[in-house]
Amino acid sequence: MNILELKDVSMTYGTVKALQHIDLTVGQGEWLAIMGPSGSGKTTMMNIVGCMDKASDGSVVLDGQELSKLPPRGLTAIRRDKIGLIFQQFHLVPYLTALENVVIAQYYHSMPDEDEALEALRSVGLGERARHLPSQLSGGEQQRVCIARALINCPKLILADEPTGNLDEANEKLVLEILHRLHGSGSTIIVVTHSPDVGSHADRVIVLEHGKIARTTTGALLHKSA
Amino acid sequence: MFFRIIRGGIVRQRRKLLLIAITVMLGVSLATAMLNVMLDVGDKINQELKTYGANLNVVPRGASFLGDLYGLEDGAGVSDKYLAEDELGRLKTIFWAYNIVDFTPYLEAPARAGDKDFAFAAVGTWFAKTLDLPTGEKVTTGMRGLKSWWSMDGEWPDDARNDQAVLGYVLARRLGLKKGDTLGYSGPDGKPAAATVTGVFNSGSAEDDLAYLPLAAVQGMTGLDGLVRRVEVSALTTPENDLARRAARSPASLSAKEWETWYCTAYIGAIAYQIEEVLTDARAKPILQVAESEGAILGKIELLMALLTALGMACSALALSNLVTASVLERSTEIGLLKAIGATDLDVLLLILAEILLTAVAGAGAGYSLGLWFSRIIGQAVFNAAISVSPTAVPLVAAMVVFVTVLGCVPAIKLLLSLRPTQVLHGR
Numbered sequence: 001m002n003i004l005e006l007k008d009v010s011m012t013y014g015t016v017k018a019l020q021h022i023d024l025t026v027g028q029g030e031w032l033a034i035m036g037p038s039g040s041g042k043t044t045m046m047n048i049v050g051c052m053d054k055a056s057d058g059s060v061v062l063d064g065q066e067l068s069k070l071p072p073r074g075l076t077a078i079r080r081d082k083i084g085l086i087f088q089q090f091h092l093v094p095y096l097t098a099l100e101n102v103v104i105a106q107y108y109h110s111m112p113d114e115d116e117a118l119e120a121l122r123s124v125g126l127g128e129r130a131r132h133l134p135s136q137l138s139g140g141e142q143q144r145v146c147i148a149r150a151l152i153n154c155p156k157l158i159l160a161d162e163p164t165g166n167l168d169e170a171n172e173k174l175v176l177e178i179l180h181r182l183h184g185s186g187s188t189i190i191v192v193t194h195s196p197d198v199g200s201h202a203d204r205v206i207v208l209e210h211g212k213i214a215r216t217t218t219g220a221l222l223h224k225s226a
Numbered sequence: 227m228f229f230r231i232i233r234g235g236i237v238r239q240r241r242k243l244l245l246i247a248i249t250v251m252l253g254v255s256l257a258t259a260m261l262n263v264m265l266d267v268g269d270k271i272n273q274e275l276k277t278y279g280a281n282l283n284v285v286p287r288g289a290s291f292l293g294d295l296y297g298l299e300d301g302a303g304v305s306d307k308y309l310a311e312d313e314l315g316r317l318k319t320i321f322w323a324y325n326i327v328d329f330t331p332y333l334e335a336p337a338r339a340g341d342k343d344f345a346f347a348a349v350g351t352w353f354a355k356t357l358d359l360p361t362g363e364k365v366t367t368g369m370r371g372l373k374s375w376w377s378m379d380g381e382w383p384d385d386a387r388n389d390q391a392v393l394g395y396v397l398a399r400r401l402g403l404k405k406g407d408t409l410g411y412s413g414p415d416g417k418p419a420a421a422t423v424t425g426v427f428n429s430g431s432a433e434d435d436l437a438y439l440p441l442a443a444v445q446g447m448t449g450l451d452g453l454v455r456r457v458e459v460s461a462l463t464t465p466e467n468d469l470a471r472r473a474a475r476s477p478a479s480l481s482a483k484e485w486e487t488w489y490c491t492a493y494i495g496a497i498a499y500q501i502e503e504v505l506t507d508a509r510a511k512p513i514l515q516v517a518e519s520e521g522a523i524l525g526k527i528e529l530l531m532a533l534l535t536a537l538g539m540a541c542s543a544l545a546l547s548n549l550v551t552a553s554v555l556e557r558s559t560e561i562g563l564l565k566a567i568g569a570t571d572l573d574v575l576l577l578i579l580a581e582i583l584l585t586a587v588a589g590a591g592a593g594y595s596l597g598l599w600f601s602r603i604i605g606q607a608v609f610n611a612a613i614s615v616s617p618t619a620v621p622l623v624a625a626m627v628v629f630v631t632v633l634g635c636v637p638a639i640k641l642l643l644s645l646r647p648t649q650v651l652h653g654r
Contacts, residue, residue, distance in 0.1 A: 052566060052648045073570060080568025087651055091563045095234035100227075107227040108568035149567065 001028045003156055003188050004049060009058035011044050011211075018044040020211040022058070026157075031179075031189045033202035033219065040208040042192045043161065049190065050083055050159045051075040063156050080109050084150030088162035090142040092134040098145045099130040102152050109153040120148040124178055140171025147178055158182060160191045164198055176201055228577070235581050239553060243585045246549045250589030251596060253542025253630060257535045258597020258623055263604050264531035265616040267524070282459035282498055284309065284329075287507045308333075308453035309508055311441070315357045316504040317459065318365050321490070322497050325462040328371040330355075331454035333444045337437070339401050340410030340418055346397055348413065348437050350444025350454075353382040369438065372460055373429065380405040380425025388443035391421035394434035398426045409437065413447025459501065459510070464492045465524045539630045546634030550582055554638040554645075561642060562650035571643050578642060579635060586631040594623060 004026040011019040019041045026032050034042050047053035048060060051067060054075070060067040063082055067075065079085075092101045102117040121130050124144040134142055143163060150158055160179070164172040180201065183189055191198060199205045202219040236243055286307030309331070317326050330352045337348040352368035359365060370382050383390035391409055393401070403409060409421045421439060428434060445451050464470075470493040472479055480488060489496055498510035554561065564574055598615060605613035 047648045050566075052646065052651075076565070076568060076570050079566065085566055089651070091559065091566075091651060093231070093234070093560055093563065095238035096231065100230060100234075103227060104231065104564075105567045108564070108573065112227050 002026060003028045003030075003063055004190075005059070005061040006049075007059045007061075009048065009055045009060060011041070011048065011053070012056050017211050019048070019055070022211075022213060024206065024213065026188060026190065029183070029186045029188055030204065031183045031191070031202045031219070033199040033205040034190065034192045034208060035194065035196070035199050035205055036208035036214070038194075041211040042208055044211075045208070046159060046161050046190070046192045049157075050085060051079040081153070082156040084153070084155035084158045086143070086146050086150050086158065086160035086163045088165040090134070090139065090146050090166070092142055092145055092149075094134050097131050097133055098126060098137065098141075098148075101134070101145055102149045105149045105152050117148070117152060120152045121145070123151070124148045125174070138171070140167050140174060143167060143171065143175055144178065147175065151182070156188065158187055158189045160189065162193055163191060164193075164195065172198070228580075231577060232581050232584065235557075235577075236584065239557075242549065242553050242556075243581070246546060246553075246582065246585050247589030247592070249542055249545040249549060250586045250627065250631070251593035253538050254590045254593025254623055254627060255596035255600055256538035257626055258594050258619060259600035259604060260531045260535040260538070261619040261622055262598065262601040262613050262616050264528050264535070265618055266601075266605075266613045267527055267531065281463065281494060281513050282461055282501065282510050283513055284457040284459060284501055284505065284508050284510045285455070287509045307507070308450065308455060309457060309505060311445075311452050311454050313505050314454070314457060315359050315365075317457075317501060318357075318359050318363070319361060320497070320500040320504055322461065322492050322500060325492050325497065327460045327462060328367050329457055329459040330368045330372050331441060331457045333441060333448065333450060333454045335413050335444050335448045337411045337413050337447070340412060340420075344401060346401075346411075346435070346437055348391075348411065348439055348444055348447075350439055350441040352441055353385050353438075355385045355441075372458060373427075377428040378425050379427070380423070383421075383424050383438070383440055385440050385442075388440050388446065389419075389421050390424050391437050391439045392425045392427055393423055393437050395426050395428045396434040397437055398423070411437075413444070415447050415449065417447065419443070419447065461494070461497050462492060463494045463497065466493065469493075470495055535626075539626050543630045543634040546582075546586075546631065547637050550578075550635050550638040551641060554578065554642050558645055559650045561645055562647040565645070566647035566651055574642060575639060578638070579632070582635055583628070583631055586627055590623065590627040594620075597623075 002025045004024070006022050006024040009019055009022040009024075010017065022045065034045060036042050044053070048055050048067075049062070051062070051070075052075075055068055058068070062078060065078065067078065070078065092098075093104065096104065098121060099114065099117055102120055103112045103114060106112045106117060118127065118130055121127055124147050126141060126144055126148065129137060129141060134145070137145065143166075147163075150160075158179075163179070164175050167175060176198065179189055179191070189202075191202060193199050200219045205217045205219055207214045207217070286309055288307035311331060314329065314331060317323075317329055320326070333350040335348050335350070336345060338345050354366055354368045354370040356364055356366045368385070378392070380392070383392055393403060393409070398404060401409065403423050403426075405423055405426055407423050409423055410418065411421070412418050421443070441454065445453065466474075469480075469484060469488055470491075472484075473488045473493070474495050477485070489499070494512040498512055501510040502508055561574055561578075564577075565571075569577075601613040605611055
């Protein structure tokens with residue numbers, strides 16, 4: 001069963017064609033890596049799939065819901081209910097503790113539940129750091145708070161934009177372990193990355209070039225070629 | 227959670243929010259000071275204007291009729307109508323008794339200076355007469371208060387001394403008299419009399435050619451004991467409005483409710499009406515030039531205050547707008563993040579507005595206190611009296627704070643609504 005279907009999706013900014021006629025399906029529980037050089041359309045695709053932007057043309061169906069016809073408010077609701085976002089720059093609210101940064105996602109989704117949020121932090125190894133402010137956490141810890149926040153509302157799709165881009169090797173390993181664990185528990189994951197190492201963990205890898213899918217491979221093959 | 231985010235936002239941005247609070251504080255302090263002065267300025271300016279003379283002239287009804295019909299003035303020997311001196315205390319018993327600041331009676335008589343055979347007008351009056359009111363209270367009234375702006379070289383006479391007088395400087399020059407000299411004169415009864423000149427005044431008007439004596443002295447020489455020709459009254463009044471003008475044109479045109487409103491408002495016409503109710507056969511005529519000037523001055527000062535208030539609040543709104551917009555720009559990543567994790571535009575809007583409004587309320591509280599202090603300073607410096615704290619100013623200031631804050635936030639709100647998570651979250 002597919003959780004995501006893109007049919008003939010294009011995106012243009014003025015005269016720039018960021019995405020051209022993309023057809024893509026992502027199955028439930030699949031780990032997909034989107035790779036490609038800068039300017040290839042990875043971020044544009046992430047924005048469209050993450051309901052933060054609308055495609056100029058084509059159809060995007062997420063969990064059976066057509067996104068291209070939804071108003072901004074509808075896209076916000078989908079983003080809130082079905083997607084967990086992880087960013088390269090961590091993006092935590094600086095004056096809220098790690099725990100509050102997780103609770104805030106619950107607050108906008110449904111009802112805040114601190115115990116549940118604490119459990120999510122424990123699941124990423126940050127139970128002891130729950131009351132710390134982002135400024136008191138390392139980059140790796142901040143990214144793990146982001147992952148806990150992305151998971152707290154049990155999203156259908158986890159969308160990670162360069163999740164290890166700003167991390168050292170040890171922290172990259174930790175984050176990838178968490179993603180593996182999530183994948184193992186049946187979560188669907190889409191990771192946008194430059195890194196072949198990160199891409200190699202995916203079930204499937206698509207490589208974008210000039211807004212088009214240039215090739216499709218598997219993580220295992222990518223690992224071998226790397 | 228909502229309040230935790232707000233608290234966090236306030237603590238983190240305390241410097242910027244402090245600037246916003248100071249901006250609101252300055253605007254509110256100006257508005258509070260101006261509003262308090264504006265709402266209290268009527269009485270203060272009225273009191274100031276009262277120091278420049280009477281605004282009501284009370285005459286016997288018949289004399290008034292002759293004057294109105296034939297243009298005959300008091301003291302011309304055309305009327306034998308007088309007011310009773312012993313009724314004058316009743317002026318302080320009317321509904322607007324406390325608005326009657328001063329009053330004094332006049333009784334004119336022709337006189338001749340003894341040695342020079344020079345004709346002049348002698349006017350009997352009260353200078354600082356203490357009256358026992360029917361209410362048991364005592365009140366001191368007379369020319370000393372009513373003509374306080376006159377320049378006096380010397381002292382006002384004692385009401386109990388019939389041998390004292392003050393002269394206008396023109397008359398004093400003609401008679402060759404100065405303070406301390408003795409004025410020899412004879413009245414209509416032809417009996418010679420003498421009075422010590424206790425002072426020479428300059429009023430800048432026709433009164434400079436008159437001699438003022440204690441009322442009893444002139445009553446004695448004219449044989450009009452206990453009578454006066456007219457009374458000048460200085461009253462604190464409310465500026466004329468449409469209701470007052472309609473009442474002046476035709477009292478019958480007022481409905482019962484309007485009549486009650488008019489009667490219970492210190493319009494010059496209402497006070498005149500009440501004076502006529504307590505004095506026998508009297509007609510109280512507003513000196514309209516004075517009354518209307520007071521209204522015009524008050525109106526202009528109130529307009530000036532209102533404009534200053536509006537200007538102050540507009541400046542605050544402008545400064546607030548810049549500060550809030552800068553704050554939203556600075557927090558664009560945070561706002562984008564909130565939107566990305568599911569906050570709607572309304573959620574974010576409420577968050578920012580609540581934060582700014584709380585800050586504005588804190589600034590407004592400080593501004594209100596500062597404004598009261600400003601109004602006290604203005605009151606002391608301009609009116610030499612305290613400006614009373616007007617409860618009406620509180621809701622007005624509160625409404626202005628909300629209005630100015632929301633107005634100042636409009637550009638930031640537009641920016642905030644247009645902010646898309648994709649613009650701020652990728653960091654590249």
